[in-house]
Amino acid sequence: MIDFHAHTNMSYCAESCITPETYSKLVKTNPDVDAIYITDHGMAVYFPSDVAWSWSYMTDSRIFDAQKDWGNKRLDAHLANIARFKDDGIHSGLEVEMMHDGRLTIDDPFRDKVEILIGSVHYLPIDIEEEKKKILKEWKKHTINLLNTGISILGHPFRWISSQIEVDRKIIREIVKEAKKTGVAMELNGHHVVPTDIGMLQECVEQGVPVAIGTDAHAMGEIGDFSYHIEIIGAAGLKMTDIKMFTPKAPSKTGKDV
Numbered sequence: 376m377i378d379f380h381a382h383t384n385m386s387y388c389a390e391s392c393i394t395p396e397t398y399s400k401l402v403k404t405n406p407d408v409d410a411i412y413i414t415d416h417g418m419a420v421y422f423p424s425d426v427a428w429s430w431s432y433m434t435d436s437r438i439f440d441a442q443k444d445w446g447n448k449r450l451d452a453h454l455a456n457i458a459r460f461k462d463d464g465i466h467s468g469l470e471v472e473m474m475h476d477g478r479l480t481i482d483d484p485f486r487d488k489v490e491i492l493i494g495s496v497h498y499l500p501i502d503i504e505e506e507k508k509k510i511l512k513e514w515k516k517h518t519i520n521l522l523n524t525g526i527s528i529l530g531h532p533f534r535w536i537s538s539q540i541e542v543d544r545k546i547i548r549e550i551v552k553e554a555k556k557t558g559v560a561m562e563l564n565g566h567h568v569v570p571t572d573i574g575m576l577q578e579c580v581e582q583g584v585p586v587a588i589g590t591d592a593h594a595m596g597e598i599g600d601f602s603y604h605i606e607i608i609g610a611a612g613l614k615m616t617d618i619k620m621f622t623p624k625a626p627s628k629t630g631k632d633v
Contacts, residue, residue: 377603378411379528379621380470380493380562380568380589385415385428385453387424389593395456399463401599408599414468414493414589417480420453421446430498438473447482449470454488466490466623470530472497482599486525491623493562493589494521495530507540514539518550522557527623528587529554531564533571542571544578551578560584560621565603580618587621 382389383396398411407544418427421442432438439446457467468491471479479494486492503511514536522529532550533542554561561579563572563586579586592598608615 376407376510376588377409377599377620378590378592378599379468379491379587380414380530380564381411381592381612382415382470383413385449386419387416387427388419389415390595392595393592393598395460395465397598398465399460402464405599407601408464410464410466412466412468412491413538414470414491415453417469420450420469421480430500431500432474432480433472434475436478438474439474439478439480443482447485450481450485454485458562458573467623468493468527470495471526471566473517473524475500477520477524479524491527491619492525493527493530494524494559495511496521496618498527499535503539510539511536511546514550515546519553522553522559528560528562528589528621530589531569531591532561532566532575534569535563537569537571537586547571547574548578548582551575551582551584556581560587560610562589563604563607564589564591565600566593566597568603569571572607573611575624576608576618577614580613583619585621587617 383395385389395413402408402411421439457465467489469481469489470493471481473479473494487553499514499517501510536542551561554577561575561584563576587602590597590600
């Protein structure tokens with residue numbers, strides 16, 4: 376199994392003991408784990424903790440511009456550290472947010488330096504007291520725009536909206552269809568139980584959309600644990616062979632995908 380979503384202590388919400396070396400040892404000792412993509416949070420790379428958790432950059436991207444050089448140095452060092460374990464099956468990525476102006480929380484020149492980009496919704500500047508229809512409309516608009524930013528994977532696609540409203544099969548089908556249009560994989564994420572996961576898997580199989588398996592590990596006990604994924608695949612009435620698994624595109628010599 377390949378884990379396309381895992382965190383180290385670069386992410387503020389991960390245990391401090393988790394490093395790229397932790398994952399290198401896991402791949403070497405666990406025959407069930409073929410490779411791991413380290414995808415720390417862009418917000419943790421580019422912002423100090425207090426700024427990151429304020430989410431203020433989501434509505435004012437000038438904050439990102441002010442932090443860009445600081446974040447680029449941190450990301451450059453982080454990627455160099457990950458690269459030391461390339462031969463062990465450890466790969467680089469980043470989990471990013473989309474700000475109000477459509478930019479991601481990664482400086483554009485670094486897009487070609489990471490092997491995958493996960494676009495996720497952790498926060499939206501929406502008044503949760505608003506009508507459910509308005510919340511859904513704003514989330515759908517944000518998510519569809521995010522799918523068109525060049526990301527590789529839509530991370531935990533329905534986690535945020537499921538915490539606000541009940542998500543029916545029609546909504547799932549619509550987002551999976553948009554993912555197919557943009558060539559983005561949908562993630563089956565093991566960090567939280569989300570009621571849409573079974574329907575999402577079934578829709579991905581029906582529409583031929585790739586699925587990326589991600590533990591989204593933040594704690595030692597979560598690394599290399601695919602039990603949730605196996606359970607949900609079975610609950611959806613599927614086998615691994617029924618699912619079109621996500622395969623990253625190989626970077627060319629120019630740094631562009633081929």
